[in-house]
Amino acid sequence: MSDPSLLALNLAEARDGLARKAFSARELAAAYNDAVAEAKPLNAYITPTPERALEMADAADQRLARGAALPLDGIPVAVKDLFCTKDILTTAGSHILDGFHPPYESTVTDKLWRAGAIMLGKANLDEFAMGSSSATSWYRPVENPWRRPGDNRPLVPGGSSGGSAAAVAARAALAAIGTDTGGSIRQPASFCGIVGLKPTYGRCSRWGVIAFASSLDHPGPMGRTVLDVAIMLGAMAGHDVKDSTSAPVPVPDFTAALSGDIRRLRIGIPNEYRVDGMPGEIEALWQQGVEWLRAAGAEPVEISLPMTKYALATYYIIAPAEASSNLARYDGVRFGLRVEGNSLDEMYELTRAAGFGAEVRRRVLIGTYVLSAGYYDAYYLKAQRVRTLIARDFAEAFELVDCILTPTAPSAAFIVGENTDDPIAMYLNDVFTVPANLAGVPAISVPVGLSADGLPLGLQITGRAFDEETVLRVAQILENAASFRHLPGFIAGGRG
């Protein structure tokens, strides 16, 4: 029987405990393996890897015993099932990757294992990371460990990194990695009451991450605290020659940036994020965030990001266009599902019809259309030009301010099955998160309060390219001021 009290520790505390030999990596891994099993009803994991976790823990214990501990030695993490893991089933939440066992390891997971981290399993997600609810997975929806008090209906964890977020929130992982193409780390972090960071484009390698929209996909960390996320990012980041868009820039010590001092920093408050229909409580929490940062000595500055209202439409041209190209590789020839046909074309068509779910199919068709002859200029090129203007908005804002404070999402978690009739209603979840993907700038979501119906809400800090340090520093001020200590209705190991 493992010790459930270990599950209450955050990453930094667990690391200290391991270093002090208060418990072993194997004990910690065993506690998390049991937590993963206990959390099974949430469906946060597609493939748990408990034996791998124990093997890795034993190796970590040997290093700890000889005083040669690595930065993440013994830390059990969940891996979004979009990262290729050598010889371990990797699905992207899609039927079309049935049985795919990658012959290689993604750069980011390789870095984590080289830093001593322990793999608990592959976390569930929206199919090919396309969605905001983690409900489009071929492996069934993920449930949020949070419920509205007095209401037993399951809620979505957000998406697409919803399995990663639900696992961290439910204490079925100490930290996790996700990917963020239009908000897929930050929105689920907000819905599940945890911290999620989308780094700068190029900060973390995309090599071995199953591609959705290559110019918008960002691997990043998710955790219980800002410090935990800073520690994770340090292990994940760095130049990779295998990703031509990976940035050859040094990796700073992100934890050293958490100085607690934001005096004289200028914090932009963009007027355009006051969107129609946003609940008053989110507006109020945003204002509270402004006051917290002001109290810490920062200077709030009203700014304008006039192209914000066009970000979603821009995204929903560019992302499907890139997806339609990236997903052309799923043809029944080299990996995954194959539905036989009488001709090569028939095999392709039947395989892809059977293998792709409704949202993926919708996006591949939209992408094919906007890239097709006669429409390329009107849609795709037009969207790329608007993208330039959106990036310019940020560049101009960052001449005036050091970072930008906004809500992360326009709502709290919604009920499983809501927002499924109208794709655009689902897309609106990403209204505050998509602009940072288009511009490639870093952004973090921090849990700061509860909605009137008892669900977590996050605020977002967006910063200059390659200035995750300021983003993290300001985020920790919010974290400390909010001192969010609420727990979801379900946590592994109980509340004892």
Added chain:
Amino acid sequence: MALDKATVAHIATLARIRLSEEELEPLANELSHILTWVDQLNEVDTSGVAPMASAAAASLPMRIDAVTDGGCREAILGNAPRASRGFFTVPKVVE
């Protein structure tokens, strides 16, 4: 922009996704709804604005032209639904 059933059938063929006749009408409606919504971008004056393809540096890095990987045919074929004698196999293409 509204798409008719024939256009949906055409782009489905381009995308190599088989659709049944019954699927065309609902998909035409869904896709038209999305395309009408993205038409709002026409409000934006983008004359003289260069398109942005990526947030990464505009030029690709160069490296030494040397073999850095390979020799792993079995590992690659290991995931193939059908493989034979070192090749992927597909339905007969040439009569």
